[in-house]
Amino acid sequence: MPSTAAPRLRPPSGLRLLQFGLGGWTALVLLFFYLPIVVLVAYSFNASRLNVVWEGFTFEWYRSVWANGPLLQAARNSLVIACATTVLAVVLGTLGAWLLHRYRFRAGRSIETLAAIPMVMPEILMGISLLVFFATISLPLGFGTVIIGHVTFSFPFVLIAVQARLRGLDPALEEAALDLGATPAQAFWLVTIPCLRPAIVAGALMAFTLSWDELIVTFFTADAASATLPLRVFGMAKVGLNPTLNALSAIFVVATAALVAFAAYVRRLNR
């Protein structure tokens, strides 16, 4: 049988035009998203005080971030609050999802709906209601109140992620563990939790990110000592744009990219 080389198929010209058009559109969208960030990072190295003309390369603004005590303090606050929020949201969300999944009770559906409300409720409303609530029970504002506020709106994200995973999980897995001699606590810890890990990691990253850049709820629930980075930056930007903010934002961009890369790496590990 004579071998015939398959002719390379060329798409008709109309299709090629469409492909070009779509490619161009995609490039435009990406440019729209990322150009401001590129400009922002570039100007963090600009010697000029103004974000308009390029006057030469400098690390001056990074030094000024480093020298800005209140700003660093705010960053530390943010980190502490985001970490505490993440831990609490993961524990609450995971246990909540498991209880709602494992035990059928009459109020189950209503609790699910109630838990989802903080996700859609306007933040300003949450901020005010939390402030009123803390004032009523005369709880002084500080780290505690900020963390409570952050956990309130971030744990539903963990709950929903874990619930979705639980629904796809074979109920026989837990029974198999019990059958092999694991107590219910061991079965939960050694089998259920590892099976839920991808959802827990996703939920934790979500909670951390939400807490890290939260502004409105924090505005109502923080005192001066527990002011977070977004709150401090917001205060600084009100006075006027400043290359220090550019430098700070550039640091943020790199940190976020690192976090996203880490999340992708964890996801690959789980596959």
Add this chain to the structure above:
Amino acid sequence: MSARVELRNVTKTFGTVDAVRDVSLEIAAGEFLTLLGPSGCGKTTLLRIIAGFEQPSSGSVWLGGVEVTHLPPYRRPVNQVFQSYALFPHLTVAENVGFGLRMQRVPAAEAAERVREALELVSLTGLDARSPDQLSGGQKQRVALARAIVCRPQVLLLDEPLSALDAKLRHAMQLELKRLQRQLGLTFVFVTHDQEEALTMSDRIAIVNRGRIEQLGTAHEIYHQPATPFAAAFVGEANLLEAELLELDALNAQVCVKGGLRLVLPATAWPEGAKTALVSIRPEKIHVARQPVVAANTFEARVEDEVFKGATDHLLLATAAGTRLSAVVANESALGEIFHAGDRVFCGLHADDLVVLRAE
């Protein structure tokens, strides 16, 4: 060490539904017992009651002479092979098999040795480090089996473990399970809806229907002496015919079945004092020929339909009186008798091959 399993008057109610109704069952140590029935008949609930996943609403469960009714699953010397296999996805094959030993705090060196032995027993050496999602269906099945037997349970429970395998593999696994059971001398309680599986492997079969055990016996007994119409129809094929008593003497009972066919059967088989009963005739017990045959019951019939199935030929017969019967004839040789729709044939049926079923 295998143990005797005993269920005493076990009833299980879910809401208003009786999944299991007053079941008493004794399974001997080292026996291969199959719970056979259609889906939703309560066979899986029975297994879950033995495993400890369900508490009976009333009645008691005994293992090796010890009552375990209220013992949680992790304190019972029983292990189960799940229908979905339920392998832990985050653990390797060896870690899956070793899970039970880890729970029992067996020393690491001994555990590793026992895991190796168990994997060897199910012919799965060399796959220790694989993760479950890298295994084929048949391999997963073997891992689930190894994981259950490595703990040396007194009873092994199997919940339709072969239903996800293709026909060839299923057949091979049936024989292997049977071999394994003999080799280990373990008590096996096997749940299935597949009658062929039950007939192939079991020492005894319990036919479960609507939460009750309809018949308990060897494959032979169940097939040749079905106790109820359900048992007769569920295992193998059967012509179930309503019969009316015409004449009864010391030796024979003469009956007239639905459609008008008259048949003779041993007087002892007929239930005392009954006017009517249900008669079961296995299709392969009807001898079909071109020439008249010699038997206690002979009749002529017309072939209404014929289906060729390779080893056998399935015929639908109608007698002159109008009784319809299905019959199976073996295709012994290519030159043998071949029947076609429309043929007139002679049929013979031995009196002993008629089974009278208990009136409902």
